[in-house]
Amino acid sequence: MELAIFYISAIVAAGGALMMILQRNPVASVLYLILSLVALAVLFVQLSALFVGSLLIIVYAGAILVLFLFVIMLLNLRGEKFTSEKPILDKGTKITLVVLFFMELVILIKQMAFPQRMDSLMTQASPDFGGVEPVATLLYTKYLYPFELTSILLLVAIVGAVIMAKRDKNEEEGER
Amino acid sequence: MGLDILTLVTFFPLLGIILLLFVPKTQVGSIRAIAIIIAFITLLLSFVMYSLFDPFANGMQFEINIPWITAFGINYHVGIDGISLLLIMLTTILSLIAIISSWSAITTGIKGYYISLLLLETGMIGVFVALDLFLFYVFWEAMLIPMYFLIGVWGGPRKIYAAIKFVLFTMFGSLLMLVALLYLYFMYHSYSGEYSFDLLKMYQMPIPMGAQTYLFMAFALAFAIKVPIWPFHTWLPDAHVEAPTAGSVILAGVLLKMGTYGFVRICLPLFPQATLEFVPLISILAIIGIIYGALVSMVQRDVKSLIAFSSVSHLGFVMLGMMALNVQGLEGSVIQMINHGISTGALFLLVGMIYERRHTRMIADFGGLSKSMPVFSTFFMIVALSSIGLPLTNGFVGEFLILLGTFKANTLYAVLASIGVILAACYMLWMLQRVIFGKITNVANENLHDLSGREKLVLIPLIILIFWIGIYPKPFFIRMEPAVKNILHLMQKSGKEKAQNFEELKFYMDGSKASEYTFKPDGE
């Protein structure tokens, strides 16, 4: 049963990602990405990461990707044609490279000795594993400083984004 | 007492930098005032240090040793002996003079300029007080940056070329030094089982001959470029000619001494046998430098580059005296470091003063200045004569002791180097003749106003020092004597010990045991 859920979710996740990069239309890309993320969230839940899985859907799919959508709408990219004259590198070469990369990762994973060992060690997770409370406890005790630093990072990002996206005054006047 | 005098002297200029940061850059007057006051207080502090210094005590004084980066055994370890004491005094005096002398010479970017000068002061003093090799290296490199800006921003027409040349030359040397430093670090670990950059502890470590040779070469190259020993000198004329007056004063006065100081403080006591092996080479290069510098400066057309080449010659004397490895040679060498700082510094100041008036430094553009600027000419003459080592001026004491020491170590070297004394008279007097004697051939020289009160104020302390060291150098000698003897003693002692431990060391350094010296991160 679990295996089935895994395979379905995996196929949806991978397929969504693949479709995302193959789309010409960015809006469709975003939608495929959301699909992929939802499938990923399922996998997270399957791995007892309830809290993180819900965050994935709420924050990622809900907020970040909506932001993407807004930007796409804002830019109104419908008519854009991506046709540069000469390809910088042969497409085939690139795909070969990616495939090679994937295969190497797989080999690496296969070579790893510890997953098997851990399989045998794995026990049923405790009921509140991955719940809000234990994760939050960790976050506010052991990882307090990184957590606070993250907030500063976000603040900086907000300021940066605002500054960058803001139109220059004289630029506005020029447009008028 | 939380603050000790050494730390205070070293970092006081940094306080000035912090103050300067809060002054708007348009308030030129207060920027200058702050810089001068800070440098002056630093000078006063160094006088306090001088008076607290016990001239007869052996070893380091005002020593402070507190952990800094404990993970790597790096300590904030400072302390001075007589040699560093004198060099610090030189630094604080010249820094103040350089800052005052820039009063009217620098008109753009004043804030940055004074910040650079003060930063430089901290860096220079830091090099002289550091007893931890890592600290030493930090100060050594920290000095480079302000100097780079001084040449590159406030310099002459070819300033970029000169600044880059200066930095590249010095960097090249100091990177090799860094490698050698790390090697020493790990070597010390396998010797004592402790990670430390402490110089005083390393003095006690026996170093096998092969390693000594390579380490010596790495350190010596770094120092030789800084000194500069022939043929690593070509950055010097360029840097001097392009640097602003204060930059030249500091460069010639103190920066070059870093190299010679490095030899005294690190190369000699740490690598005695290697030093012995390299004595002929360095001596010969020093002699080439003496004669070559003198000859080349004879035919210069620019006063500043003449003085720059004369520095090559003078520093040749310093190196030669050091390589005599006896009390007279070494003491002469140290006193000559001070002398060169004073005399050459004063010469650069004087050249800067006429440059401000005439905007040229070409010898051919001058002549007859004695007529229009008698006070200037008198100063110029006195300083030039001290530079060629006339008795009762400082130059004589240094040169005489150096030659005396060298004569004992190697007669031929002393004879050859003495030729440099003759040549020094040739180029200096010829220059004097063309600049201040003769008829006024250029109308522009006719109505130059003589030195102002501020300019005299800058020069008079140096003139006083010139005669003081020339007539009564005893206070300086008694202070450096224990230090010099200590270095010679270290050389002999470790020389003997190393001879005894030689077999054991071979065991350490054999190829089969090389792994003993490889890095073990977990410190096993």
Next chain:
Amino acid sequence: MNQTLFLIPLFPLIGFLLNGLFLGRLNKKLISLIACGSVGLSFIVGLKMFFQLISLPENTRAIEEILFTWIPSGEFVVSFGYLFDPLSAIMVLVVSGVGFLIHVYSVGYMHDDPGYGRYFTYLNLFIFAMLTLVLANNYLLMFVGWEGVGLCSYLLIGFWFEKKSASDAGKKAFIVNRIGDFGFILGLFIIFWNVRSLDYNEVFVRAPEVFALGGGLITAATLLLFLGATGKSAQIPLYVWLPDAMEGPTPVSALIHAATMVTAGVYMIARSNVLFMLAPSTMTVVAIVGIATALLAATIALAQNDIKRVLAYSTISQLGYMFTACGVAAFAAGIFHLMTHAFFKALLFLGSGSVIHALAGQQDMRYMGGLKRHMKTTYVTFFIATLAIAGIPGLSGFFSKDEILWKAFSSNQGSIWIWLVALFTALMTAFYMFRLVFLTFYGQERMDHHTKEHLHESPKMMTVPLSILAVLSIIGGYVGIPHILGGGNQFEKFLEPVMKGVHHGGEEHALASSGHSAGTELTLMFGSVALILVSIYLSYYLYVKNVALVGRLRNSVSGIHKIIYGKFFIDELYNAIIIRPLVGGSLFLWKIVDVVLIDGVLNGLAILIGDVSLGARKMQSGQLRRYATVFLAGVVIIIGYFALR
């Protein structure tokens, strides 16, 4: 009581400081008062010390004062100390006495010069340096004075610095002296590292123990010291600067380049007699160089027309005499001649200065003549000095010169050849000095009309010193009347405590050992005087009686005359073989070695790196996807390494 010695050099130093620091703010009266007064005070203190000295018993005649430790460096310790013994007493009196007279003379001579204050500043500094030289109690302090007088000589020769020839001459003097100093200082090194001290007391006591008689070390040391002496005292091969030094004001020539500074070499050798006596071969060299210089300079002096140049070559020649004396171990005779020479040569120079003053700066004897009528005092005093230098009995020069001639003949180190050359030189000296007198004071008045009308005797300020010096030139010799003439040679006896190197056994012993009788000495004395008189008559005949003959003679030997007149072209030779190659070589070093070779290699390296980088930067296409692709490729390679390892 004991602390008065340092006053001797201190007074001129104070004078120097006062005049120097307030340069341009004092009036002329005050300047001259300070300058002359300070030297005068030195002389008085010197005199007082002198009497104090002779009141001491003979063997303890030395007063030493240590002021402070100068350079302490390990075992090398040199102090600032003064030593007053018979030798330095004589030198102090000569220097401050003659110096005082010349100061006074200068007040008149330099009266209208714009650099009046500067002149006296330098002059006082000179006296200070010279007194330090002669009073020093160790070699290094002597070297201080040694270089100090060189500096003053440089400053005073180039006093009229706007004249290129003057500043050239000053520079030349300094550099040539430096070459000598180079030898001096190396000599000191040898002495120090063997004796471990530079104090006279220790050196002279320990030297005979340390150095083997005639050994290589002591020979080298003394030769090097002698090299220093040849520079300072203008001997072959370093004499070339002295004739040029005449560019300075005439009183300077009198003081520095005749009476005092140039004799420092003689003083130094006399002072080091212990060392020199240990090195017989050096003594031979000293004697030969001395006599050769005397001969060469006298020869050149024969053909010069510039009045000061003749005197300059004459000085060189006389200095050669003194060295000859030292070379034959007659140090006392050398010092004796030094003293008398100081009197009459200073007088000659001052007299010539008076002449030049009267002729408004004319120095060429071809445009003088007949001045006897116009300048009585100058003429008389000048004539006395000429008689003295020529060696006419009864004047000071006779006694000292004869002493040297006799010692050259009789001493163990002397030989008949040295004596012959010395005698020949004496004859030439008489000849050219009288030529000078005759050309200047006798015959027709050859100057132009304008000058002729303004001919005048010099002011009192100048003639009084001349007269005093004239008296000294006459009586100065009576302190050293030789035994043979019934005197006791007080002078030599007085110096005996200093001359430790020379074996004393009284005159009889010396005579016995060299095997010469009193008769020989008298014969030689009268013979030489007779020859000198002949030589003077010859001069009289040629330059007063039969003037036309000179021109004919000159034409008949025009080749030789040209060489002599051109001073054997030594200057040109030095210029061609030393100075020009040096400058050319230096240019080569700078332009080729420095700029092309060293910097070329480095800049070449920089350019090479730059070129490589130019190629490498092509990789920076600026295209995001290409960077990403390369990045990925890199990752693939690295992971591949781990995966497939």
Next chain:
Amino acid sequence: MVPMPHYLILSALLFAIGAAGVILSRNLLIMFMSIEVMLNAANLAIITFSRFLNVMDGHVFVFLVMAIAAAEAAVGLAMIITIFRNRGTIDADKFNLMKW
């Protein structure tokens, strides 16, 4: 129970797809989204290890990664807007200001 390598291989696959998106797409937006895919691939791996080691520290890391992703998205999208405004295109191949 799904064995651990399954998750890891899926993670690797997603990562590779993301990488392919970055190097194949010319559209800055799609490149951006591909980066998000890669981040999430990493997240998956972290969660996997976290589960199989039975420690929850990994969850915190994922949390932090998400925060960073949010920040990155904000800044990145602002940049894209600015670029588009100035250049009128978001074709990655059209930009080579960093050339040499």
